[in-house]
Amino acid sequence: MNRYTLIQSLLALFVSSTSLAQEGPPPAPVVVLAAEERVLAPVTWFPGSVISRNDSKLAAEESGKLVTVVEVGTRVRVGDVVAGIDNSLLQQELTETKTEVTRELARLEYYDREVSRLEKLATGNNVAQNQLDEALSNRSVTRSELAAARARVARTQERLKRFVVRAPFAGVVTERLMQTGEWAQIGASVVRLVDDASVEVQVWVPISSLEYIEISTELPLKTNHREIIGGVRTIVPVGDDRSRLYELRLSIPESGWPVGQTVRVAVPTALPISVVAIHRDALVLRRGGATVFRVGPDNTAEAVSVITGIAAGEFIEVTGIRTGDRVVTRGGERLRSGQTVKIIDAAES
Numbered sequence: 001m002n003r004y005t006l007i008q009s010l011l012a013l014f015v016s017s018t019s020l021a022q023e024g025p026p027p028a029p030v031v032v033l034a035a036e037e038r039v040l041a042p043v044t045w046f047p048g049s050v051i052s053r054n055d056s057k058l059a060a061e062e063s064g065k066l067v068t069v070v071e072v073g074t075r076v077r078v079g080d081v082v083a084g085i086d087n088s089l090l091q092q093e094l095t096e097t098k099t100e101v102t103r104e105l106a107r108l109e110y111y112d113r114e115v116s117r118l119e120k121l122a123t124g125n126n127v128a129q130n131q132l133d134e135a136l137s138n139r140s141v142t143r144s145e146l147a148a149a150r151a152r153v154a155r156t157q158e159r160l161k162r163f164v165v166r167a168p169f170a171g172v173v174t175e176r177l178m179q180t181g182e183w184a185q186i187g188a189s190v191v192r193l194v195d196d197a198s199v200e201v202q203v204w205v206p207i208s209s210l211e212y213i214e215i216s217t218e219l220p221l222k223t224n225h226r227e228i229i230g231g232v233r234t235i236v237p238v239g240d241d242r243s244r245l246y247e248l249r250l251s252i253p254e255s256g257w258p259v260g261q262t263v264r265v266a267v268p269t270a271l272p273i274s275v276v277a278i279h280r281d282a283l284v285l286r287r288g289g290a291t292v293f294r295v296g297p298d299n300t301a302e303a304v305s306v307i308t309g310i311a312a313g314e315f316i317e318v319t320g321i322r323t324g325d326r327v328v329t330r331g332g333e334r335l336r337s338g339q340t341v342k343i344i345d346a347a348e349s
Contacts, residue, residue: 033278033329034327035323037323039275040275040277040315041268041312042268043267043312044209044266047262047265049203050260050261050263051201052196054193057193059165060185061165061186063183063185065181076167080167081165081167082165085184087160090159100152104145111139169195171193176191202247209267210235213235213248213268215232215235221266222263223261231251233251235247275310277316277318281330282329283318288305294328299343303335
């Protein structure tokens with residue numbers, strides 16, 4: 001290659017580089033959403049927890065030695081036996097009372113026949129009236145004794161039912177408060193049963209927030225992994241003596257929440273107001289403050305410093321943006337003010 005050819009090549013390379021520099025970088029692909037006017041309320045996040053609506057310590061209704069207690073973690077249905085008490089003495093008592101019923105039935109049959117025979121004899125004046133009266137009296141007494149014996153059988157059978165502790169609702173046994181072989185007194189708690197399928201959220205809030213909450217008010221709830229909306233099921237109008245906080249119970253629509261899980265609940269602290277709001281993803285947080293990239297009619301990005309305000313869910317109030325302004329929600333991290341952008345759908349990003 002001679003000197004002339006080399007100079008021509010260098011000149012062509014210089015011209016090409018200058019053209020690229022003048023054209024600038026290609027348009028940056030971004031997703032945009034328009035700022036809109038929304039009604040938002042300032043909120044404070046309070047800690048709450050997932051609790052079961054049915055959480056009971058099941059107690060013995062009769063005293064005696066425990067012969068069975070289900071293991072912790074056992075899942076039971078309504079009516080399943082979770083603990084059993086030795087009932088051998090009561091079984092013997094039941095056998096005895098059933099024998100009394102049999103005896104009184106035999107006596108009643110005898111007096112029925114005796115009364116029938118004496119009534120026939122009395123028709124022909126072949127028997128004294130007092131004999132018939134005595135037979136009628138004996139039959140009435142026997143009927144009473146039979147009814148009493150049957151009542152004792154029913155009472156004993158009912159007591160036998162109380163020698164087993166049954167699940168009043170479906171759930172899982174979470175604690176054995178007594179062990180097999182221990183003596184259970186009447187009213188002594190034996191196991192703890194928790195319904196893990198019927199849950200709600202419990203949260204304690206200050207009295208100042210109650211005026212902005214009512215039954216069915218929807219409040220955001222979130223954990224480290226998900227965020228949903230819960231509805232206020234009930235407001236307990238009695239404050240805690242120590243904390244001076246008031247209890248809220250929130251219904252949650254999704255299943256699979258473990259009992260005892262901690263959550264955070266967004267509770268309003270003022271009346272809702274109308275503000276200009278943007279999606280949270282539009283905020284670019286830097287040392288100098290919050291910035292939003294606004295896209296103009298010529299698809300040029302403009303960095304706008306904003307002041308944030310009320311936040312609710314995915315939206316946040318900003319000052320410095322007008323309703324209808326298109327702001328970048330994805331792809332703004334590396335944008336520069338004045339850079340041309342290419343608007344794409346969220347599915348393409």
